[in-house]
Amino acid sequence: MNYELFLAKRFTASKKHKSSISSPIIKIAITAISIGIVMMLVTVATGVGLQQRIREKISVFKGHIQIINYDNNSSETTQNPISINQDFYPDFSNLKEVIHVQPFATKAGIIRTEKDFEGVVLKGVSIDYDWSGIGEYLIEGKLPVFTKETSTEVLISKIVSDRLGILVDDKFDMYFIKDNSARLPNRRVFTVSGIYNSGFKEFDESFVLGDIKHIQKLNKWKENQVGGFEVFVDDFSKINETGLDIYKQIDPMLNSLTLVELFPAIFEWLKLFDINIAIIIGIMVLVAGINMITALLVLILERTQTIGVLKALGSTNWSIRKLFLYNASYLIFRGLLIGNIIGLTLLFIQKYFAIIKLNPETYYVSSAPVSINLWQVLALNIGTLVLCLLMLLIPSYIITKISPAKAVKFE
Template sequence: MNYELFLAKRIIAAKQYKSSISSPIIKIAILAIAVGMVVMMIAIATGFGLQQKIREKLSGFNGHIQITNFDNNNSEITLEPVSKNQEFYPEFKNVSDIKNVQVFATKGGIIRTETDFEGIIFKGVAKDYDWTFFEEYLVEGKIPDFYGEVSNDVLISKEISNRLNINLGDKFNILFVKENPSKAPWIRVVKVVGVYNSGFQEFDENFVIADIRHIQKMNRWTEDEVGGFEVLINDFKDIKIKSDEVYTQTASTLNSQSIMDKYPGIFEWISLFDNNIYLIIVIMILVAGINMITALLVLILERTQMIGILKALGSNNVSIRKVFLYNAAYLVLKGLFWGNLIGLTILFIQKYFGVITLNPETYYVSEAPVYLDFWYIILLNIGTLLLCLIMLIIPTLIISKIDPVKSIKFE
């Protein structure tokens, strides 16, 4: 029989244990572990959630990897066409884990209404386009259908809708300047069939999604000429590897660029979240560990007579230390239980109700996103428990200094 565990259970169940001097200190230690667990879970869930949402939105507007002409054009507007007759289109057979390859083209335009006008990026897509991203953020209407004849249907953002007072079902003019500015611009009358709201203001205030055939006609391209290709991959973690593979599998006249290379500033910024998360975890575990060390020291000093009796009966220091470590493990697990319960409750409330909002101009999202991965939660619990127990080995060393002759007192 494991008598160390038996003694630890008796100590925990004892009434005098709950009303002892160490009781308030133990409660504070449990509270520290619970609060630390809540803070760590929120830091991980919101930090990783924000990273994931920003990556999703960048890839939703640009794809994970873009293949375009090898030129010095660094703008969002495609100038020179690329032939659709490529080995990797419509399916990238030489690179694995590719979700979709879709064509696109962009052109600068000006929306003109009776009272306002505003510059936009007119992004043309075709029937091979993956609408998963825009379906998630669609707030009104439907996704345009570009399968039949040239369509005048467009998808605009809630930002453009509010600023220019253009609503679902409305028709409006878009002006496109010709290469010769002295000539009258092209005018396209389009109809709003859907409104999206991604919360990424930098893109929402600029992009109008439309039929690529409008751009092909204005640029005098053939049906086989497009602005470029967007490549979607299955797992974002592999983006660097897949970007290199895509680059090697494209012609020398073409250039492939991942969104990490296209927007390095944003990705450098969100990578800093990892450092913040690790720092919070270290601080919270240290605070919880120090509180537990204090509680365990008080508990040991409070039980010196019991320790002396156990030594007199033949127990060695290792066995007695196990008794107090079992006791400490119970307290840590109790703190973890309440921390998980409170933390998960807060995270689920935020995930489904979006109580905490953010400034989209700064964070690219309108509310704090939550990423829940139960493997992270399990590893966080196991890591916290093990680290706390390792730290608690130090205060149990005082047991070897207790003299049974001096500690046992008979009344």
């Protein structure tokens, strides 16, 4: 029989314990643990959620990894074409991390209406383009449908729609400068099939999605020539390794760039969230641990006579220390339970009702995104429990210094 656990349960359930001097201190300790786990859950869920959301939005417009011609510069204006007949297209059969490859091409132009004009970039995509990403942000109309014939349907952003007053099913003129410096630009007439709003202003005010065949004709490319390829992977945490593997397997005249390399400033900013999360978790665990140490010392002081009696009956120091650690574990479990109920409730409310709003110009999202991961929740709870118990091992050592003879007389 585990008599230490039996006694710990009796101590916890006793009415004397609930009305003793240690009662308010224990309640403060439980409250500290509850608040700590709430803060940790919210910090991790919102921090990771924001990182994932921003990565998803960027990948919608750029893919996870881009394969382009080495001669291409960073501008969207000019691109040197590459052949679509590549060993890795349409499937990277020897890289299981790659889940989809799609060709693209871009060309800068100007949308002209009767009252206004706007400079944008036409992103041309093909039949095998994955619309699921951008489709999530569709707010009006429908997604374009591309076939073997050249389609005039395009997808524009809400920002462009509001600025120019272009609505779904409206037609508009778009002009492209000719490469031969001719005076008259190339003119194309497009029809708005749908309007999207990703909340990422940098992309929303720039990109119009249309048929890649327009860009091939404007640039006088062949049907098998494209601007580059967008590669999507299943595990973004290994994007650098996957990007290197892709670089090794593509033609020497081609280059591969990951999102981290394309947008270093954004991803350096996102890394700060990891530091903030670690700092907040450390502070919360430290505060919870200090409160539990205080509560344990009070419990030991309150039970000094009991400790003396147990020692007189032959209990070892470690046995008595286990008794109080069991008692402390129960208090930590209570704090974690209350904290998890409150924290997860708040997170699910935010996840489904988006109560907390953010400035999209600063955070690239309109509301605080939430990512609830079961393994992260378990890791936080187990980590808090283990660290608190480790911190309690030191103060529990005071039990070894209590003399049975003096403890029995203690008042």
